[in-house]
Amino acid sequence: MTDIARLGAGPHGPTRWQQVKILFGLNALYVGFGLVMGVVNGGLPTVMRAQGMEIGSAGWLYLLYLPFGLTFLWAPFVDRNPVPWISRQLGWIAAMQGVAVSLLVIIAFAEGTALWILFALGLSVAVAIATMDIALDAQAVRSVSENWRPTAAATKLASLSAGAMLGGGAFVAMFSELGWRTVFLLVALLLTGFLAPALVLIPRDEPTGIASGSAPAAGAASLLRLLSVPALRRRLVLLTIACCVLFPASGLNRLMLVDIGVPLQEIGWLVGTLGPLSMLAISIVSIPLMQSIGLQRSLLAFMVLVFAALAALGYGYLEADRMTAIAGAVAIGAAVSGIYVVIAAKILGWAAGSQPATDYAAYYGISRFASTLATIAAAQAVSMLGWDWFYALVAAAMLAATFILYPLTGRET
Template structure:
């Protein structure tokens, strides 16, 4: 089915929002709730630190993503045939956690807990590959910004529910009932994809997929992606677009801690900031449909850089709560808008029947480099101070927009050459 430029149906929007929310539900449990619960049960800090390693499947999924694009279920449909079993597996794992006593899981059964969490991340990260591929195929280019708004917003809503929400209800409800409700929510999020008639609307086109199924599939798939005209310059955009944000944002909370902010105050700021980020993502998606990819990348990238640089105004101003909220919420909104623009632009570079893996390679490369840069933000803050860090990160964010312009010029020149007789 050739996608039209009309706005996607409400059923399509609900489908995508439910799939990305389903990914955020277990992620919030692992990232936000479990570290608190483990420490309350006396688990060693070194073991709690291992939770970060459980996210490795999200980085390594690039290694098996081509098989998600290549293999399709003749009965369930291509992406649906992956998403339904994988999401069902997450439900089973969460239900297993709900049936076990927390005293066992956080004591003698700790390694069982860690094993189930690795399995949950493996299932959810692979579901993400199929979901991204489905999103690219479902949405016409004009509305991919809105699709990525649902991606960012749905994922953050899921993380809020299973992070802050779970911590609020676990004392009155208990571990077993709270985890059972979480499993039930993921199951509820599976209803839209269960009802989605993918075989009729988006039939698999094996002629456009890779012919190989063995070990050469990985090489053939990504070699084909990198061979596209202008792809190397575009990858430079992908790798650098969020570097300013990655360098500056990790130091926001340490700076506020140094200025006397309590854990409760930071928790409230984080929650409201997450909601601002969701609002920014939704606004960015709507504006993307009106102004197009280039203007969105330049405008939202500039706002992102301005937001990071503005954090320098908070140095020594921790007691000015209004200023802290104004600047940090602006930064969160700009981050949501710029993320939507980048992800929507990444979808433009995906080939038919290669959507999931092509998007995964770009996203994984961006996250990996951003992670390395973010890891050095503390060292740089000690060297130049918070103010120097934020101003420098904002300047870096503005500088990388030159690469965006270079990519746009090359793309325009390529289109002009195609139009000439």
């Protein structure tokens, strides 16, 4: 019997030390994932806007984010087809991380190349890292015990925050100092280093599955299996609608800071550092919070923080108050992250079936894909409506999102 099978087969499940080691290996990879996401989501659009790109054009750079939301399309393939070395999930993780590192090295030496070529290379990096994330989430679903899911969701946020601090903070602040080549080579080097703990600490499962007879064959993995169940389909639709509110609310605020005159380095070092640090604090607080008051009340607490942050953003923009606007940008990122910790804890349970990569990618990927399109559309809307109307509309939509998410985070779901 394999290590993973032994972990799941005992009467008490994995030991505390086994779970700690597994979480450490998983979260090393989530740091790397957060690094790439930070570059795509907070780094490049901010740098290009500061260099004079129109806000609508900068919004189109979020297309690099789309592969992270389209993973549900090829997640069944990952579920069905193991890479023929290491193990089912770890094989995919190592292979895709290697592809991403290789492409980043090419990008580092491709400065001055045609923009469409650079965009294609960047999109390929995003596809590789997104595919790695499919296998990584499936590994988390398979190896994290039920009573450790809130901790796993919170530590995932902490790791993503640390990565975002590098990709959305240091990347922006150091870009003008270190230059294109050095920055991208550093990103490639960091991704290589984050793979090592996972290969050492995460137990190997067999390429054909974690335990014979424990679940239907992985070869049956299919997105249609999830969509064919009305209750699950409704859950997915509601989650997607809510995410289409959450992510535009937190994803465009750095562009607003540029518009009111906040220097690029200040955005990089303050928002790019304080934002992930606040998310790290949220990840620490969320564990005892969810354990003491439950998921639904934790959701409401984070929603209160969202509305306070929106008020700060609106005031900061209208009064050109840089520090208030920065505080609002940091706070709303932390609040939305707290909400998603609650959601992630539920998704880990929702996906704990025979096709974890497919189910997790469906819940997480479809909602992320739709919210990426919503963020791009919101950037176009800002150019027409202005930031004041944008924040007013977001506040109204966030109220609706509260009524959507509250029942989804209940024990019965």
